[in-house]
Amino acid sequence: MTTAELTAIEQSAFARLEQEKRLLNPVYKGEINSKGRFGFRGEVALKFAASIADEARPPETMAQQVISGAEPGSDKIDFFACYLLSFGYIEDLVPVLKENLSPTGKYFLFCNNIDLRKRYQVVVDGIPFHILPIDEATVYNELLELLYLERGDLKKLDTAAKIDRIMDTALTFDGKFPEISLAECLATMGPVRNPNENRPV
Template sequence: MTATPVRDELADNPFARLQHEGRLLNAVFKGRTTKPRRVGFRGELALRFAPRLADEARPPELCCEQVMAVAHAGDSQLPFFCGWLLSFEHLRDVAEVLGDALHARGKYFLFCDNIDLTKRYQVPYRGAMFYVLPIVESTVYNEMLELLYLEKNELKKQSTAAKLDAIADAGCRFDLPFDIISYEEGIEVMGPVRNPHENRPV
C-alpha cells in the first residue's frame, strides 16, 4: 500500500497555506503524529523572503527557528506553536504570517534572544496571546520541557511525533500567568539584537 503523501496530510489544516507559501523549511518532522486527526511540524517558519532574482531561489531573510506546532484535520487554527526568535520585535512577523491560524485560546510560545533572562511576558497580538520568554536552556525543546515539567528521560525513547505530541498536549494545558505587556512596551524593554555571525570563522 502506498503511503499518503505528506502534502495531502497538510491539505485541510492551517499548515496547508504555510506549505503553499513555501514557509515550512528544514523539517525535522512534518506529517501525522500519534494522536487522531493531528498533524505536526518541527523545523523553521520563513517570515520574510528575499527578493527573487530571475528563477534563483534565495534563502529567507528572516525565520522563526526551532518551531514546534500542531494542528488538527478540518480545523483552521493552530492550538499550539512555539519557536525561537533572534529579536522580540519579530513577534509581529510571526503573528502576521500565522494570521487567521491564530486562536484566542491557542497557546503560543516564543523564546527571544534579547529578552531579560529574569523576565517572562504575555503579549496580546492579533487577538491571540503570546508567551514570550528568554532562551536559557539553549534550545526551544529543552526550554519547553523545563517550562512544562516534562522529563527528558521519559521522552528520550519516544518517536519525534510522540515527543511533539507530549509537548503540544502539555503546552495546550499551560495556564501560568506572566506579566502582560503590549508589543510596543516589549519593544521598549528588549535588549540589543545579537549578531548571530559574530566570532564565527570566515
Template sequence: MTAIDDTPLGRLDKEGRLLNAVLKQQTKPGRFGFRGDIALKFQPQLADEKRPPEYTMEQVLTFGEEGKSTLPVLAGYLQNFAFLKDVADVLGDALSPDGKYIIFANNIDFLKKYRVSYGDKKFYVLPCDESTVWKEMTDLLSIDKNDIKKLDTGGKTDVVLEAALAWHEEFEPITYEEGVAAMEPVKNRNENRPV
C-alpha cells in the same frame, strides 16, 4: 491519513514557509505535526534563484488538526522580539485568540517573562539563553527526557505540545509596543563559544 493540506499548516506549506523540517507528518489520526523553521520574511528573488529567507521563527514545534482552521499550540524561537509582529501577520488566521503560543526571544531581559498582546492574539514570551526550544519547553513543562525517550519524533512532539496546552502561568501583561520599547540589543549566539 491526515494530509498537511487538511490543516492550518497547509497554507504555510504552499507559501514555501515550512523549512528545515525535523518532523512534517501525521503524528496520530487527525493530527499533522511540524518541527522546523517558519519563514517570516523572504529575500527578493532574482530570476529563478532560490534564496534563503531574510529571517525565520526557528525550532518551531506545532501541530494542526484535520478540519480545524487554527493551530491550538505553537512554540518557537525569535532572534529579535520585534519579529513577533511578523509571526502574528504571517500566521494570521492560523492563530486563534485562545491558542497557546510560546515564544522564546533572544533579546529580552533574562529575568522577564511576558504575556504579550498583539491584536486579538496573545503570546507567552520568555528569554532563551543558548539553549534550544525543545530543551526550554521540556524544562518549562517539567518533562523528564527519560519518560519520552522511547517515543519517535512525532510521539515526543505530541507529548510536549499536549503538556503545553495544559500549562498556564501568569506573566506580566504588556503590549507589543511596550515589548519593543523594552527589548535589548540582539545577542550574538556564537559569542563565547569554543571554536
C-alpha cells in the same frame, strides 16, 4: 512527501503555509497521533528576501526551532513554539500566522534579546503570546523545563510522539506572566546577542 502525507497537510491548519513554501527544513511534518493531529517541527519563513535573477535566497526573517501542532479538521494551529533571533520579528510573524492562530491557542516565543530575568504575555490582535528569553538552550529543552516534562520520559519516543506529548502538556499550560503591550515589549527588548558567542569552535 508521500500521497498520504500530502493529503494530511492539505487538510490541516498548515496547508496555507505549505502552499506558500514557508515550512522549511522539516525535522518532522506529518500526523503525530492516531486521531489525525498534525505536527510540524522545523523552520517557518516569515519575510522572504527579494529574488535576484530568479535565484532563490534565504528568508530575511524566520521562526527557528519551531515545534507546533493542530487538531484534525481545524484551520487553527493550537500550539506553536519557536526561537526568534529578535523579538521584533513578531511584527513579521503575526501577519504570516494570524489567520491560523486562535485566542485559545498556546503560543510560546523564545527570544534572543529579551531580558533573561523576564517573561511576558503580549496580546496582538486578540492572540496571546508567551514571550520568554533564551540564552544557550534550545526551544525543545526550554519547553521541557517550562512544562515540567522529564527528558528521560520523552527519550524513548519517536519525533512524532514527542511533539504530541509536548503539545498535550502545552495546551494545559496556565502559567501567568505579566501582561504588557506590544509597544512596551518592543521598547524594552535589548540588542541581539551573538548566539555563537562564548561557544567552543
